[in-house]
Amino acid sequence: MTGYLTVGGALAFVEDHRVPGAPDAPAVLCLHTAGQSGAQWRHVAPELAAAGYRVVVPDLPGHGRSEPAPSGPVDDLGAYAAWLLALVDTMGLERFSVAGCSIGGKIALDLAVRASARLDAVVAMAADAWTGGRPSVKGLRRELADVAAPSRSDRTELGTYAVLGRAVDPARAALIATMHRREDPVVSNSDLIGWASHDLREQLGAITCPLHLVVGADDLWLDAERVRWTASRVAGARCTVLDGVGHYPMEEMPGFAAVLDGWLRELTADREAA
Template sequence: MTGYVTVDGALAFVEDHRVPDDPTAPAVLCLHTAGQSGVQWRHVTPGLVAAGYRVVVPDLPGHGRSEPAPDGPVDDLGAYAAWLLALADATGLDRFAVAGCSIGGKIALDLAVRASDRLTAVVAMAADAWTGGRPSTRGLRRELVDVAAPSRSDRTELGTLAVLGRATEPERARLIAAMHRREDPVVSNSDLIGWASHDLREQLPRITCPLHLVVGADDLWLDVDRVRWASSRIPGARCTVLDGVGHYPMEEMPGFAALLDGWLRELTAGTEAA
């Protein structure tokens, strides 16, 4: 079922992995990080399907194999959340779980605010409700002028290595960083503007779906206390700090599919009959 669907007037590339002979399999929508694509979930998807999930992995507008957003690069994570709800309608997702990382984690929180009634569970990784305006949106907008410089690719690779956890095997770390070099710098900078300006602090108590915030202890992008605070503001939410892990748990941790499966099962236990 992998291919293109039309969302908001542009073609979006979506991996849609179905469980053979089980049209009622629970669905999980997996969201990538800034500037990246659904390829980040390539090692996780097979395990989730084997565990009995329908796994839907989109490339956000302007990322991976999706066409650009009609109005240009997106710098508002709320716009991505609205786009994903339209994509869910286009792919027949009525009730579903969401797992996202970095901007994907923040978008997952935004979806929980907008559409808790549609979500069976949310796992928001490497995300909080408000970063305190870090990094500087002014600096990011200024950098858009020269992001095509060759050094940008090197900065992306070295920056990725810097935010990986100490438990990440060196060979895996080099592969993650090499994959991250592929991103479009204009798109990724716009994503980071969205990251720095996205503020859900006042809206967190509105979330009613089961939710789990996850942060790596070695994540230089996040303040663990801010993540814990966000968890405390969401009724019934859980928070896990992963020792030795950085900003990309699903890429850094071997066997991550089993861990995510466990979190999703814990979140949905006792709610499926509701």
């Protein structure tokens, strides 16, 4: 049931989509990008539920309708991963899949390292094991002093346009950029500090669950070769580069629920065949 749960000492808002009469539907956790919320999955979640999944879409602490973490804005993506494991435990989910984008994709990779035995499949979009420290963590920390200036929302809108793929319909691009203006700049910058400092290179060998890394060919935030390198370090991992797509596949691509359904089914088949 969609609503609030207490996780880590604060209220978390969680969407829980499933078709009535399907109590055993496989669960998939859908994770949003830096500074955003589960609203990024608003078109995908109902269609994915109709395809036979229980779709769990949380707002991370301090995002959307979730309360801030008691310790303040989170700048460690590993802390988000630990929070999500507490969330699924609270919901009674022993096994589940994960699909995440941007910081959500990196968190999905982190979950794969921490809890492979519990994961049926992981789709990590717009993510790699290490960004090479880009953007500068020092610069991002310095920006925390002035990110709440009114012009920040304009910068967010323009920045969203910059990382969308060339295949996105202009009206759809305008809606995505407008929705992204809603972010809390302090939370967003803290997320980006987590993005730039998150390093799983030495831990990829711990991943034993089926993994699919996805990157848009027009994504200015990612180097596709780093994504391919990450996939090459995990046994059996898949890697897909999406032509004409930027940083937000689930928002940019019409009919994305069917695409994700296909990826999850392929990964589940890989697990069953192993």
